[in-house]
Amino acid sequence: MPLDPSGPGLAGPAWMLAVVFLPLAGALLCFLLPRLAAPVGLVAAALTAASTLALTLAVMADGTARTQLGGWAAPLGILWRADGLSVALLAMTAAVGVTVSLYATAYFRNDEHERTFFWPLWLLLWTALNALFVSADLFNLYVTLELLGFAAASLTALGGSAAALTGAIRYLLVSVLGSLSYLLGVALIYHGCGTVDLALVAACVPDAPRPAMQVAAGAMIAGLLLKTALFPFHFWLPPAHGSAPAPVSAVLSALVVKASFYLVLRLWVDVLGGGGRWVAELLGVLGAAAVLWGSVLALRQERLKLLIAYSTVAQVGYLFIAFPLAVAGGAVAWTGALYLALAHGLAKAAMFLSAGNLLRFGGHDRIAELDSAVHRLPLTLTAFALAGVSIMGLPPSGGFIGKWLLLEAAFEQERFGLVAVILLGGVLAAAYVFKVVGHAFTPAARERRIRAVPPGMEWSALLLAAAAIVLGLTLPLISPLLQLGPASAASAVTLAAGGGA
Amino acid sequence: MMLRPRTDRQAGPASSARADKGLPPAARALLVLALLAVFAGLVLAVLSLSEPAPGLAAAVDERIDESGVSHPVTAVLLNFRGYDTLLELVVLVLAVMGAWSVGRARGCAGNVPGPLLRQLPRLMAPLMVLVAGYLLWVGAHAPGGAFQAGSLLGGVGILLCLSGYPLPGWANGPALRVSAVLGVAVFAALGVVAALLPGGAPLDWPPAQAKTLILTIELAAMLSIGVVLAALFAGGRP
Numbered sequence: 240m241p242l243d244p245s246g247p248g249l250a251g252p253a254w255m256l257a258v259v260f261l262p263l264a265g266a267l268l269c270f271l272l273p274r275l276a277a278p279v280g281l282v283a284a285a286l287t288a289a290s291t292l293a294l295t296l297a298v299m300a301d302g303t304a305r306t307q308l309g310g311w312a313a314p315l316g317i318l319w320r321a322d323g324l325s326v327a328l329l330a331m332t333a334a335v336g337v338t339v340s341l342y343a344t345a346y347f348r349n350d351e352h353e354r355t356f357f358w359p360l361w362l363l364l365w366t367a368l369n370a371l372f373v374s375a376d377l378f379n380l381y382v383t384l385e386l387l388g389f390a391a392a393s394l395t396a397l398g399g400s401a402a403a404l405t406g407a408i409r410y411l412l413v414s415v416l417g418s419l420s421y422l423l424g425v426a427l428i429y430h431g432c433g434t435v436d437l438a439l440v441a442a443c444v445p446d447a448p449r450p451a452m453q454v455a456a457g458a459m460i461a462g463l464l465l466k467t468a469l470f471p472f473h474f475w476l477p478p479a480h481g482s483a484p485a486p487v488s489a490v491l492s493a494l495v496v497k498a499s500f501y502l503v504l505r506l507w508v509d510v511l512g513g514g515g516r517w518v519a520e521l522l523g524v525l526g527a528a529a530v531l532w533g534s535v536l537a538l539r540q541e542r543l544k545l546l547i548a549y550s551t552v553a554q555v556g557y558l559f560i561a562f563p564l565a566v567a568g569g570a571v572a573w574t575g576a577l578y579l580a581l582a583h584g585l586a587k588a589a590m591f592l593s594a595g596n597l598l599r600f601g602g603h604d605r606i607a608e609l610d611s612a613v614h615r616l617p618l619t620l621t622a623f624a625l626a627g628v629s630i631m632g633l634p635p636s637g638g639f640i641g642k643w644l645l646l647e648a649a650f651e652q653e654r655f656g657l658v659a660v661i662l663l664g665g666v667l668a669a670a671y672v673f674k675v676v677g678h679a680f681t682p683a684a685r686e687r688r689i690r691a692v693p694p695g696m697e698w699s700a701l702l703l704a705a706a707a708i709v710l711g712l713t714l715p716l717i718s719p720l721l722q723l724g725p726a727s728a729a730s731a732v733t734l735a736a737g738g739g740a
Numbered sequence: 741m742m743l744r745p746r747t748d749r750q751a752g753p754a755s756s757a758r759a760d761k762g763l764p765p766a767a768r769a770l771l772v773l774a775l776l777a778v779f780a781g782l783v784l785a786v787l788s789l790s791e792p793a794p795g796l797a798a799a800v801d802e803r804i805d806e807s808g809v810s811h812p813v814t815a816v817l818l819n820f821r822g823y824d825t826l827l828e829l830v831v832l833v834l835a836v837m838g839a840w841s842v843g844r845a846r847g848c849a850g851n852v853p854g855p856l857l858r859q860l861p862r863l864m865a866p867l868m869v870l871v872a873g874y875l876l877w878v879g880a881h882a883p884g885g886a887f888q889a890g891s892l893l894g895g896v897g898i899l900l901c902l903s904g905y906p907l908p909g910w911a912n913g914p915a916l917r918v919s920a921v922l923g924v925a926v927f928a929a930l931g932v933v934a935a936l937l938p939g940g941a942p943l944d945w946p947p948a949q950a951k952t953l954i955l956t957i958e959l960a961a962m963l964s965i966g967v968v969l970a971a972l973f974a975g976g977r978p
Contacts, residue, residue, distance in 0.1 A: 252941075253935075256932065256935050256942050260928060260931075260932055260942075263830065263924075263928060264928065267833075267921045267924060267925055267928075270833070270837060270917060270920075270921060271914070271917050271918060271921065306941060306942065307941055308822070308823040308941065308942050308943050308944075309819060309820060309821075309822055309823065309941065309942070309943045309944050309945070310940070310941040310944035311803075311819075311820050314796055314799055315796060315799045315800065315803060315820050316820055316821065317821055317823050317824065352841075356837065356840065356841035359837050360834070360837055360838070360841065363830065363834050363837070366830070370827065378821075378824065379821075379823065379824055379827070382824050382827045382828060382831070383827065385831055386827055386830060386831055386834065389831060389834050389835065389838060390834055390838075392838070393834070393837065393838030393841055393842075396838075396841065396842055397841060399842075404842075423782075427785070427789075429793075429795070430789060430792045430793065431790075431792075431793055432793050433792070433793035433794050433795045433796065434796070443793075447793075448788075448789075448790045450784075450785055450788045451785055451788065451789055451790070454781065454782065454785035458782075
């Protein structure tokens with residue numbers, strides 16, 4: 240049976256196969272050859288990133304790529320589908336993934352135990368992410384969610400401290416609860432529609448019995464919100480992200496919460512056909528609360544990694560502010576939210592890697608005692624500040640474009656409450672970024688014991704932060720991938736032309 | 741959940757430490773009420789369910805001749821939705837990696853068996869291995885297959901561990917890792933090869949070879965499942 244009778248070419252399906260099976264093969268090899276875990280893992284990471292780039296180019300050239308796994312068509316078999324949204328997240332995952340891999344070779348150099356287990360677990364996490372982004376099957380998505388959750392929880396525990404184990408166990412329980420809630424929804428949908436293929440379910444939902452479908456949608460979205468750490472479900476995130484080793488925190492904050500957000504969006508737009516107005520308003524209110532609550536708590540933290548973790552809680556909120564705006568007709572809000580998701584992925588990974596450098600350098604991450612780090616680690620502080628620019632939403636960063644598009648939609652609909660929240664979140668972000676940078680610039684009161692930081696660790700952080708800034712200049716290139724509604728194309732292109740990008 | 745993380749001396753009132761002191765009783769009661777409401781809603785939803793939509797059973801029956809096996813469950817697990825099964829096997833390997841990354845195994849050598857456990861494995865283990873092989877073979881046309889057979893093999897491992905049966909040294913070395921990932925490795929490798937055949941797709945078994953391929957995968961998967969379950973019982977890296 241051909242790969243895809245209706246598809247434009249074979250390149251897309253071949254690269255989809257590569258982005259799922261290369262990291263899997265790498266993970267197995269790393270597990271089998273623990274002594275060679277780092278070099279084997281690095282090669283697998285490079286190959287995976289290269290295949291992701293090739294898949295992105297193939298999808299940009301030929302349109303959506305499709306594969307029938309096992310050669311079986313939709314209701315019987317499982318489909319892979321990579322459209323613009325999929326490859327945008329795959330590409331962000333690859334950018335963060337390959338840089339974190341570079342960082343990890345230096346970070347784990349002196350710790351054999353963490354090194355031998357980081358690589359297989361991290362490559363399996365990458366496998367799960369890629370498999371999730373290309374899957375077009377509700378049950379298969381559940382399996383990828385489980386894989387993702389177990390890999391993420393195991394990585395969280397890697398540090399081995401009591402705090403890490405507590406955070407990891409709580410994370411595991413939350414993750415399993417979220418997956419089971421999602422699975423309950425899948426079971427109800429199969430009961431009503433007799434299929435788990437995304438496109439077939441989307442065609443069935445309008446005619447299916449109402450209460451059961453509403454409960455199914457509610458259970459699936461609630462489970463995914465728990466995994467995305469949307470306020471008030473964020474309680475598990477700071478301990479887990481704050482206590483993991485730096486490369487793991489980067490991956491958890493940048494990628495893992497984005498995967499469940501992607502799935503919420505995929506269900507909302509492609510399967511449920513838009514969802515209810517009041518549900519969107521509820522998500523918007525929770526998002527706004529997350530922006531304010533997360534930012535205020537970030538500002539109050541005295542430990543750098545917890546500050547960055549609470550900042551993730553706030554930034555996740557922005558993604559959900561798009562729901563009421565998009566439902567009311569501003570499809571540009573989707574592009575804005577997705578742009579923010581990509582920019583946050585790059586910037587937040589850069590921040591956690593910088594935090595890892597500061598932790599390695601001074602042996603602690605107490606913000607008040609970061610004095611004079613700027614003289615010793617100029618690259619790291621530059622990375623942190625550049626990432627901060629994107630988190631605050633200052634031009635010309637990717638974060639700026641995302642917030643600008645959200646603001647545009649909010650102004651158009653005269654939702655001034657949301658406008659205020661978006662702006663206030665930016666001000667609070669500026670406050671917590673400058674709190675860190677300010678302490679880092681303060682001259683040291685006394686000599687402290689310090690450790691050298693390998694240059695690879697500094698450069699990886701800087702590379703990701705620079706990518707978050709450059710993302711803001713590539714709007715014309717990326718926005719065609721992020722079209723989730725008919726209206727967003729025109730607006731995003733206008734902005735690109737007007738902004739001179 | 742009962743573990744308390746070390747609290748930093750400078751940790752503010754809003755830091756993560758607070759969550760571990762437990763919720764106030766009022767919040768706890770509210771939480772219970774909310775959970776009861778959710779549960780009641782779910783019960784109502786299930787009671788309101790109409791007749792189930794016709795599932796995929798008819799579609800499976802229609803195409804089962806091309807799957808290489810005649811038992812519908814095996815056909816779905818190893819052919820129609822084989823990719824799900826592959827990822828489930830990855831979850832099992834991941835579980836071992838996760839358990840090994842957290843700590844060392846207690847070890848089975850220290851177990852001192854009672855009179856029953858000293859004799860039982862000698863009788864049971866060979867029989868269980870035989871039944872596992874039977875279950876694997878019968879899975880092609882009747883209930884059975886790699887997961888059931890693998891669980892039995894895992895049971896053999898647990899029995900041997902409880903009885904303090906000394907494993908040869910090589911069994912804890914690379915051989916353990918190889919046999920734990922064998923199922924995934926064979927499954928994935930064959931799946932990729934199937935995609936490289938002219939006109940093939942990932943995990944697309946040509947009908948003529950399907951039975952052989954499925955049996956090969958199940959054999960490897962059975963071994964891995966058994967090893968993974970026994971390794972998880974041991975509880976950590978060797």
